[in-house]
Amino acid sequence: MKPVVLRSIGVAAIVTTAATIWLGLWVTPPDKVQGDLVRLVYIHPPIAWCALYLAFGLAALSSLLYLWRRTRSMFWDRLAASAVEVGVVFNALTLVTGSIWGRPTWGVWWTWDARLTSTALLLVLFLGYMALRRVPAEPEVRAKRCAVAALFAFVDVPIVHFSVVWWQTLHQGATVLNANLSPTIHGSMAWTLLLGFVAITLAFIWMVAVRYRIEVLRDEIGEEELEVSLAERRAESGTVEAGFASAEATPTMALQPRPEPAGHPGPTVVS
Amino acid sequence: MWRDALLVAGKDLRIEARSRVGLWQVVPFALLALVLFAFALGPGPVALRAAAPGLFWLAVLFSTVLAIQRSFAIEGGEGTRDGLRLSGLDPAGIFLGKAAAVALQLLVLQLVLFAGVVLLFGARLHTPWLAITASVLATIGLSAAGVAYGALSAGLRVRETLLPLLVLPVLAPVLLAGSRAWAAALATSPAGGGQWLKILGAFAAVYVVVGVVLYGPLQEAA
Numbered sequence: 001m002k003p004v005v006l007r008s009i010g011v012a013a014i015v016t017t018a019a020t021i022w023l024g025l026w027v028t029p030p031d032k033v034q035g036d037l038v039r040l041v042y043i044h045p046p047i048a049w050c051a052l053y054l055a056f057g058l059a060a061l062s063s064l065l066y067l068w069r070r071t072r073s074m075f076w077d078r079l080a081a082s083a084v085e086v087g088v089v090f091n092a093l094t095l096v097t098g099s100i101w102g103r104p105t106w107g108v109w110w111t112w113d114a115r116l117t118s119t120a121l122l123l124v125l126f127l128g129y130m131a132l133r134r135v136p137a138e139p140e141v142r143a144k145r146c147a148v149a150a151l152f153a154f155v156d157v158p159i160v161h162f163s164v165v166w167w168q169t170l171h172q173g174a175t176v177l178n179a180n181l182s183p184t185i186h187g188s189m190a191w192t193l194l195l196g197f198v199a200i201t202l203a204f205i206w207m208v209a210v211r212y213r214i215e216v217l218r219d220e221i222g223e224e225e226l227e228v229s230l231a232e233r234r235a236e237s238g239t240v241e242a243g244f245a246s247a248e249a250t251p252t253m254a255l256q257p258r259p260e261p262a263g264h265p266g267p268t269v270v271s
Numbered sequence: 272m273w274r275d276a277l278l279v280a281g282k283d284l285r286i287e288a289r290s291r292v293g294l295w296q297v298v299p300f301a302l303l304a305l306v307l308f309a310f311a312l313g314p315g316p317v318a319l320r321a322a323a324p325g326l327f328w329l330a331v332l333f334s335t336v337l338a339i340q341r342s343f344a345i346e347g348g349e350g351t352r353d354g355l356r357l358s359g360l361d362p363a364g365i366f367l368g369k370a371a372a373v374a375l376q377l378l379v380l381q382l383v384l385f386a387g388v389v390l391l392f393g394a395r396l397h398t399p400w401l402a403i404t405a406s407v408l409a410t411i412g413l414s415a416a417g418v419a420y421g422a423l424s425a426g427l428r429v430r431e432t433l434l435p436l437l438v439l440p441v442l443a444p445v446l447l448a449g450s451r452a453w454a455a456a457l458a459t460s461p462a463g464g465g466q467w468l469k470i471l472g473a474f475a476a477v478y479v480v481v482g483v484v485l486y487g488p489l490q491e492a493a
Contacts, residue, residue, distance in 0.1 A: 067488060121440050128437040135427050144492035148485050149423055149437065152416075155477050156441045163444040163470045167451065 009206045016199035023192040046200035048094040055087025060154040063147035077143035082211035091123045114168040125153040275360040279368025304330040323394040324453035339421040366486035374414040398461040405452035408471035415478035
């Protein structure tokens with residue numbers, strides 16, 4: 001993504017978020033039943049939408065496109081990684097904002113409601129993905145491994161959803177949670193909610209794009225460090241026979257994403 | 272594919288028959304878990320009987336993680352994994368074979384655990400067909416998903432800590448549906464138990480298919 005485009009998305013996200021805050025906190029009236037609590041509704045559903053549908057849908061799609069040979073490229077791998085990371089943050093925010101709303105409304109921070117439970121499970125599923133990503137490996141190996149893991153996790157989502165819905169309805173009976181926070185939402189409230197969706201989605205896209213750039217830069221740094229340490233080794237072994245030095249240095253160094261200080265052949269990374 | 276699956280399953284089961292790691296380590300662990308659950312809940316027979324199905328499946332779940340780790344530890348020897356990969360066996364066959372071996376061990380484990388639940392918690396089975404069907408479907412799902420994740424983390428240095436984090440949330444629906452189905456089977460009337468078989472069946476089908484399709488790329492990435 002071009003820097004200009006990226007920056008304008010960022011600016012648009014800030015402007016729309018500011019507008020949402022202004023409308024949500026000052027312009028819109030408090031709700032008849034819920035009072036000021038209703039103001040959380042302007043951000044909670046948009047965050048949930050970004051986390052549960054946009055982020056994890058994007059991650060699954062990119063992982064699939066990475067695994068498919070014809071479309072295989074590191075672009076999809078990085079995109080999946082970025083989407084999951086931002087998605088995990090948004091997912092956690094969904095739970096936090098929901099809890100803040102739930103405490104005064106239901107009197108508890110947490111209830112074993114179907115939506116809450118499956119959202120929490122989704123968070124743990126994708127935390128696993130991130131843990132797997134942190135395991136050092138060759139970029140291609142890691143990309144393939146993570147893409148498979150993302151798909152494994154993704155096919156579980158509908159099963160988790162149905163099992164939790166049945167579990168909740170059968171086990172606990174009806175809870176206080178009603179999917180419709182207020183039966184009809186109209187006027188300035190509807191517009192604010194709509195704006196909230198636009199703002200949070202823009203922020204999400206901007207964050208994923210920035211995260212993607214970080215991923216690219218990180219890979220570039222890795223390559224550069226490799227070049228530098230290769231050069232160092234060559235310079236160091238300048239007195240030694242040149243052919244021997246390069247033949248020895250190349251294969252061992254190629255296995256190390258973060259080279260040790262020159263002179264110490266560090267442990268090779270086993271994936 | 273089927274012939275390869277049989278070969279791999281036979282190999283894994285033969286190793287188990289000779290080493291008896293599952294029999295002398297995983298099964299006692301599962302029984303130990305039952306005893307520990309009782310300590311946690313107190314000796315009241317009512318509470319224990321009510322919790323029996325959930326505790327049974329929790330013990331099965333934890334034992335599954337151990338069984339999976341064992342199933343890939345036997346490939347951990349010098350170059351064994353590469354040997355298996357280079358053997359020309361169909362990846363789908365390897366997947367099915369390993370899953371079948373794990374499934375068989377888990378079924379035996381569940382028999383022992385069931386005896387434990389009956390003896391220690393005073394549970395009584397009223398609808399055997401429901402419990403057996405749920406067990407078989409759940410076992411297929413557990414071993415398919417488990418082997419898929421086992422292959423994913425095999426060979427990693429952090430596999431012991433990573434595998435439970437990866438696999439337990441995925442297996443959560445099996446715990447949920449298995450416990451509910453067993454609760455119905457242990458109750459005097461099995462009402463509402465049948466629908467949990469759908470979840471267990473869907474889970475098993477999804478992970479068998481996904482495993483068969485993705486085991487090839489998975490082996491390359493391990």
